[in-house]
Amino acid sequence: MIGQVPTAPFGMGKLSLSAVRTQRDVNACPPGKPVHKWQVFRHICEARSKLGISDRALAILNALLSFHPDTVLVSGAADLVVYPSNRQLALRSHGIAPSTLRRHLASLVAAGLLLRRDSPNGKRYARRGASGDVEQVFGFDLSPIVARADRLAHLADTIAKEHRALDLLREQATLSRRDIAKIIATGIKEGVEADWPSIHRNFRQLVARLPRVPTRDALGPLVDELEALAATVLDILQRHLDHTESPETPTTDTYRADDHVDPEIVSPLPTADSATLHPQGATKIPVRLIVDACPDFVDYARGDIRTARDVIATATLVRPLLGVSPSAWEEACKVMGEGQASVALAAILQRGEAIKNAGGYLRALTRRASKGEFSAWPMLMALTASRRTRSPHTRTPSDPFLPG
Numbered sequence: 134m135i136g137q138v139p140t141a142p143f144g145m146g147k148l149s150l151s152a153v154r155t156q157r158d159v160n161a162c163p164p165g166k167p168v169h170k171w172q173v174f175r176h177i178c179e180a181r182s183k184l185g186i187s188d189r190a191l192a193i194l195n196a197l198l199s200f201h202p203d204t205v206l207v208s209g210a211a212d213l214v215v216y217p218s219n220r221q222l223a224l225r226s227h228g229i230a231p232s233t234l235r236r237h238l239a240s241l242v243a244a245g246l247l248l249r250r251d252s253p254n255g256k257r258y259a260r261r262g263a264s265g266d267v268e269q270v271f272g273f274d275l276s277p278i279v280a281r282a283d284r285l286a287h288l289a290d291t292i293a294k295e296h297r298a299l300d301l302l303r304e305q306a307t308l309s310r311r312d313i314a315k316i317i318a319t320g321i322k323e324g325v326e327a328d329w330p331s332i333h334r335n336f337r338q339l340v341a342r343l344p345r346v347p348t349r350d351a352l353g354p355l356v357d358e359l360e361a362l363a364a365t366v367l368d369i370l371q372r373h374l375d376h377t378e379s380p381e382t383p384t385t386d387t388y389r390a391d392d393h394v395d396p397e398i399v400s401p402l403p404t405a406d407s408a409t410l411h412p413q414g415a416t417k418i419p420v421r422l423i424v425d426a427c428p429d430f431v432d433y434a435r436g437d438i439r440t441a442r443d444v445i446a447t448a449t450l451v452r453p454l455l456g457v458s459p460s461a462w463e464e465a466c467k468v469m470g471e472g473q474a475s476v477a478l479a480a481i482l483q484r485g486e487a488i489k490n491a492g493g494y495l496r497a498l499t500r501r502a503s504k505g506e507f508s509a510w511p512m513l514m515a516l517t518a519s520r521r522t523r524s525p526h527t528r529t530p531s532d533p534f535l536p537g
Contacts, residue, residue: 155245162280164209176289190237196225208279216257216272248274302352309359314432316366318450325373333454341486426513430479448475455491465499476509
């Protein structure tokens with residue numbers, strides 16, 4: 134700004150090197166450079182994590198930009214300083230508190246998006262000459278966002294590309310997880326010879342390593358391992374087909390819509406309500422709750438899990454993968470009922486590496502159920518709460534389902 138070289142703040146505030154650096158960038162910017170202020174603001178919003186500014190600071194910057202009457206800001210212009218009072222600025226920033234306002238204004242200056250042009254008494258105002266024209270303005274200088282517009286655009290573009298790449302990795306991880314789970318379930322259902330429990334353990338170990346807040350560096354290698362495992366298990370099925378199919382043998386669709394679970398598996402369930410499970414002596418458990426609490430369990434289903442029959446059918450496929458013996462499963466079904474036993478198995482699968490011996494764990498739950506001390510309902514609620522508040526790598530100090 135013409136005649137406004139000083140950038141030192143009023144009062145006890147100290148002049149920082151970042152303010153001097155920002156002033157240097159403003160001075161180096163060629164005069165007459167136009168930028169669209171709202172486009173630059175969008176770039177700042179996209180890059181806010183890199184700039185180290187908060188949502189509240191963005192709201193204040195938005196308000197400051199709104200005090201400039203023009204949409205296009207031009208470097209070197211004499212009108213790039215806005216001078217709203219704290220009251221006006223707070224109102225236009227959705228009623229932000231004065232102390233919060235000062236703190237976030239300081240963060241915008243520290244991020245190099247604003248320069249302070251403080252008057253001798255710290256007030257913000259415009260001084261006019263005898264002709265009525267503005268001669269000098271004290272307030273917040275918007276010149277830095279003009280001078281750094283190109284760099285902000287490049288930063289926003291870089292971040293957008295990183296987000297797209299991360300989204301692609303997330304999609305690849307989700308697809309590989311689903312493919313592996315479905316292939317394992319199909320292999321067991323069709324009696325394909327393979328060490329499915331070991332393959333499943335390797336799969337669950339990979340899934341347990343997936344970060345809650347992923348980055349490209351952390352997620353990329355895991356996605357490669359998941360894709361490699363998916364290719365391996367698919368090759369097992371393909372080699373099985375090569376050895377069992379002859380040219381004259383017609384292929385059949387394993388996932389026919391009319392293909393149902395064996396009658397003896399679902400017969401203990403009441404037929405009046407196919408959307409709930411009925412543990413013995415307990416309230417009904419909505420299948421939707423099981424799906425929400427145990428998303429990993431859904432990966433092994435032959436289709437959508439919509440009914441109690443679907444839950445039990447999926448549990449029969451998961452049981453051998455977890456190393457649960459037929460005797461432990463039969464005892465659980467006898468004591469709990471197939472419905473509640475299936476829910477317990479879904480929860481055990483969801484807890485992953487936190488449970489080292491799934492068969493022993495299920496037997497412990499069965500013993501509790503025989504004494505009337507176990508219900509699948511709180512088990513699911515605890516899982517739902519833990520998924521919201523806990524990292525998948527974190528184990529609780531004590532087990533929420535077993536005593537002690």
